Amino acid sequence: xxxxxxxxxxxxxxxxxxxxxxxxxxSELQTAQWLDWRGPNADGTVxxxxxxxxxxDAESGKNxxxxxxxxxxxxxxxxxxxxxVWITAATLDGKKQSVVSVDLESGxxxxxxxxxxxAKPDPLSNDVNNYAAPSCVxxxxxxxxxxxxxxxxxxxxxxxKVLWERRDLECNHWRGPGSSPILFGDLLIVSFDGADVQYMxxxxxxxxETIWKTERSTxxxxxxxxxxxxxxxxxxxxxxxxxxxxxxxxxxxxxxxxKCFFGYDPLTGKELWQHFHSAGHTGSARPLFKDxxxxxxxxxxxxxxxxxxxxxQTKGEVSSDxxxxxxxxxxxxxxxxxxxxxxxxxxxxxxxxxxLDPATGDDLWRERVKSTYSASTVCAGGNLYFLNLKGHTTxxxxxxxxxxxxxxxxxxxxxxxxxxxxxxxxxxxIRTGGFLYRIAE
Numbered sequence: 001x002x003x004x005x006x007x008x009x010x011x012x013x014x015x016x017x018x019x020x021x022x023x024x025x026x027s028e029l030q031t032a033q034w035l036d037w038r039g040p041n042a043d044g045t046v047x048x049x050x051x052x053x054x055x056x057d058a059e060s061g062k063n064x065x066x067x068x069x070x071x072x073x074x075x076x077x078x079x080x081x082x083x084x085v086w087i088t089a090a091t092l093d094g095k096k097q098s099v100v101s102v103d104l105e106s107g108x109x110x111x112x113x114x115x116x117x118x119a120k121p122d123p124l125s126n127d128v129n130n131y132a133a134p135s136c137v138x139x140x141x142x143x144x145x146x147x148x149x150x151x152x153x154x155x156x157x158x159x160x161k162v163l164w165e166r167r168d169l170e171c172n173h174w175r176g177p178g179s180s181p182i183l184f185g186d187l188l189i190v191s192f193d194g195a196d197v198q199y200m201x202x203x204x205x206x207x208x209e210t211i212w213k214t215e216r217s218t219x220x221x222x223x224x225x226x227x228x229x230x231x232x233x234x235x236x237x238x239x240x241x242x243x244x245x246x247x248x249x250x251x252x253x254x255x256x257x258x259k260c261f262f263g264y265d266p267l268t269g270k271e272l273w274q275h276f277h278s279a280g281h282t283g284s285a286r287p288l289f290k291d292x293x294x295x296x297x298x299x300x301x302x303x304x305x306x307x308x309x310x311x312x313q314t315k316g317e318v319s320s321d322x323x324x325x326x327x328x329x330x331x332x333x334x335x336x337x338x339x340x341x342x343x344x345x346x347x348x349x350x351x352x353x354x355x356l357d358p359a360t361g362d363d364l365w366r367e368r369v370k371s372t373y374s375a376s377t378v379c380a381g382g383n384l385y386f387l388n389l390k391g392h393t394t395x396x397x398x399x400x401x402x403x404x405x406x407x408x409x410x411x412x413x414x415x416x417x418x419x420x421x422x423x424x425x426x427x428x429x430i431r432t433g434g435f436l437y438r439i440a441e
Contacts, residue, residue, distance in 0.1 A: 248312015
């Protein structure tokens with residue numbers, strides 16, 4: 001439901017003119033940003049001053065600022081830069097991959113362009129993923145669009161022109177691409193964890209040129225007597241997006257691959273440490289880090305959440321002594337939890353929400369919320385937002401006790417809500433299977 005709002009300048013009516021200084025002040029929406037799919041802190045949290053709505057409804061139009069119909073499929077989370085929202089989409093067969101941008105304030109469509117055409121895309125082999133799962137990443141003046149091995153491009157947000165593109169970074173994603181790119185200094189860093197090859201690459205964000213490329217050093221345990229993989233591609237692919245943080249005075253990039261956790265120097269790509277595990281495969285959730293501890297998801301085959309002690313002296317193979325705890329119950333395969341204050345909040349694929357103590361991994365509460373989930377949790381205004389695959393959002397108070405604040409539905413034939421919620425100022429951006437919404441009072 002689109003709305004048009006008539007704004008009447010009261011001072012002009014009363015005979016006074018706005019001073020140029022006042023008239024040129026940018027609005028909240030013009031300055032709002034959500035540059036990374038997990039927000040300004042890369043962890044799904046925003047400042048305490050953000051107060052997005054807790055109630056909305058598509059049928060009645062309650063707190064729906066605008067909605068934009070979408071074509072194709074996509075799980076890319078909306079990102080916001082320069083007053084513009086950017087997402088990607090793809091045809092069901094993956095032969096066409098598009099980039100879409102709308103004006104944050106009005107919902108007017110600014111860009112809807114087929115960026116890459118693929119003659120023979122690799123089959124997905126499942127009904128969970130699609131060919132537009134990685135999210136964009138942005139900085140003022142530029143957005144970086146990524147479809148894994150199918151192509152990466154930089155676009156000028158003012159002119160909407162493609163500044164550069166790469167289509168030669170290859171891997172067999174097996175079940176489609178999933179890892180999102182990140183920015184660090186002058187680098188655009190991309191992850192390629194395929195069934196055939198596994199590596200990370202740092203690209204010059206201005207030209208697309210490869211600055212470094214680092215092969216994963218995973219000590220695979222599925223090799224036959226000839227040194228060939230004895231299992232299929234499911235055990236080597238991964239979809240996680242790395243984080244960059246300060247550890248012991250050193251900038252490190254923490255990355256989850258299949259069966260292995262890694263630490264790298266993001267400037268050079270040099271591997272600093274690794275920890276192999278056999279607890280799962282296909283790492284998808286993004287790492288969390290606080291006070292020298294990384295919280296890492298082992299991936300599919302019953303996901304586990306591990307607390308791993310990492311400091312400035314951590315190098316080479318990290319021993320099992322660094323593992324503080326392992327939690328095996330109600331851990332999401334795909335969605336990333338939030339770590340805020342001294343609590344971790346998550347919802348697993350089957351709809352069990354938990355509040356965990358990061359010191360022990362024990363739960364303070366564990367409750368069922370509606371349906372099944374893939375999207376990552378976000379926290380804003382003291383509330384947790386759990387978006388399920390059917391477009392239903394359960395808003396829960398950020399607390400040591402379970403308290404539902406509101407239940408909200410976008411029931412317009414919606415489905416396939418795999419993208420996470422973005423928070424911009426006092427608004428929410430929610431992408432469903434058929435629409436992009438801005439939720440605002």
